[in-house]
Amino acid sequence: MKTESAETNSPADMPSAVPFWNDPDKRAVVYQILALGMVGLLGYYLFSNTLANLERQSIATGFGFMDKEAAFEIGESPIPYSAADAYARALLVGVLNTLKVSFIGIIFTVLLGTFVGISKLSGNWLLAKLSGIYIEVLQDIPVLLQLFFWYTIFYEILPSPRQAVSPFAGVFLSNRGLVFAVPHYHPVYALMGIAFLGAWAGVFLLRKWARQRQEMTGRIFPVVRVSLLMLLGLPIGVWIIGGAPLSMSVPALTGFNFKGGMNISPEFAALLLGLVLYTSAFVAEIVRAGIQSVSHGQTEAAMAIGLRPGQILNLVILPQALRVIIPPLTSQMLNLTKNSSLAVAIGYPDFVSVANTTINQTGQAIEGVALIMIVYLCFSLLTSLFMNWYNKKMALVER
């Protein structure tokens, strides 16, 4: 017995002692080949069927259709576009519209979600309860239904442009959307933009310098106040030096619709509202959980070493809460971007909507759906790259 076990333990004897179907390593190879083979066969089967079907319906494969004239109008576009442009440009407009609604949506979602999340932890019973109801109700109603609801409100309940509601001077709310006054274009505004970016760069350098100085000398520089002053002051200074242009493009009713000013279409408004309200409910829960994850002892310890409330929040609570909040928050941002594809249901020309029109016009179903998937995969890839970077940066450095 003893000698036998010693023999089987020596690796040289293994192959002869164990038949190959009982050797886990070899079995694994067989399984993998089988799995790959099955997937390959399935892929080949679908592929050959598809080719046969395409040939029968005489649909050309490939992305050649991208250069052809799109021949359909797009309701709103951040870049110049007409029906005479190519499909490629129409699809680009779709991507830009998706990015536009997602970007604005994410900003509002984070602001509203943070507010509601903090409110749910408020000592004020009414506020906490109201926030709880907000979160519960909006989370449990499908986002598509919410989009339809808001779109309906915009279309059915708001009056026609002639009877537009005007809550403030220069702002009109009607079933054609929200119109408001914007300043006439003036070269100073471009300079103001540059000044604003410059101010950001300045703030960045200032923070670095202030941190270094604090580490060297222990003296604290009022970074937040000076930063705010720079961010606001520089553009306003440029504006005043540039002659303080004040002329506004005020919307005026001509015929059946408004001319001038900035117009937010009901589709965009409904989409933005629906996405923001729905996603902010989830964000609120994330923010609440993040804040609650920082134990109360941390606050007490921070108080004990004499930090002011603002410092406690900035230096103790937020860095720890954000570690918990940021990962699920980014996935909610991605969710918002993915849900913006529901725009197709209410007629906002986002990427999926434009791609859908393209599929219907050209019959290029495979290319169309592939494009949709690739674009969204790019978004999620970018998000996960950011996440990995952030997690690496934020990972607890334990001693």
Add this chain to the structure above:
Amino acid sequence: MEKEKSILSDESNIRPPATQVGVLGWTKKNLFDGPWNTALTLLILFFLWKVIPPLIDWFFIESRWASTSAECYAADGACWSIITYNIRFIIFGLFPPHLQWRPLTAMLLLAGMLFYSRDRRHWGKGLGYAWAVALFVMGLLMKGGLFGLAPVESTQWSGLPLTLMLSVFGMVAAYPLGVMLALGRRSGMPAIKSLSVVYIEMIRGVPLISLLFMSSVMFPLFLPEGITINKILRAQVAIILFTAAYIAEVVRGGLQAISRGQYEAAESLGLNYYQQMRLIILPQALKIVIPPTVGILISAFKDTSLVVIIALYDLLKTTQSVLSNPKWMGFSAEAYIFIALIYFICCYAMASYSRRLERELGANT
């Protein structure tokens, strides 16, 4: 001595001030704690005072519950008549009216099964078999064609039964697939692992709507000539493929939470991989992830509303077709509020159940 004693006993008899306890104390502590809190409370109360009475007016007092649409147009309040008049179409859609008891029975059966399964003491093999039988009976009630039930075309399946069917069957079919994918992702075999990772990440990276488009416009191209699969089944497949990826991620979380010792103990008992998973690892891992799995069921239930975009007659679509009837045009808010209520009740029930379960399971371990 005497005096001191009396002071002491006096003090122990002193009750806390009336403003610290009872209703008054609660109100003070929770609503009027300091000037900022008081201002906030007053602001909210003012806001509620402005909003709630008109809403109640619109909802209940000025509303019409069973009038003709003409009367509704004349009234100021909500027109719930759109619901009471069209309730059968909204719920059952195109299902033949004289057979609508069948989807109703199926839904009641589903509700009964869900209600019975709530209690953890009922969980066991028997319940699994009961669910299999119940799902079969539900399918039979919908489809007919056996035991003297008149067959019903799947194109006539619509409304709430369709919504429930897509989510329940979607979940049931996606679950094993998701568990397999999760095991695949944790597997040591590189080919299987990478296949699982690619599948999971790809599906999770794209919106459901792109899969539904795929099922409606691309899928017919995949099949050999002459074979067609009906639209509902194609959408169901898309929902299953989509949900499976999310379940896989949840289950993976459970698998990761099982300590290394469990795997090693199972190995040292001489169990092979399938026995290890079936007897040791999965029962523990799946139990941990029940609450997030209910969360996925909730989102699957909400996401079925997306099939409206590929023109399936789910609950949302039947409502919209009622609204496109010129007689009832303009009462969208009421109709949407009604189905929002249906969705809300279902999701809220599931969510609070999941929270309760989380508490119980948390308390057990």
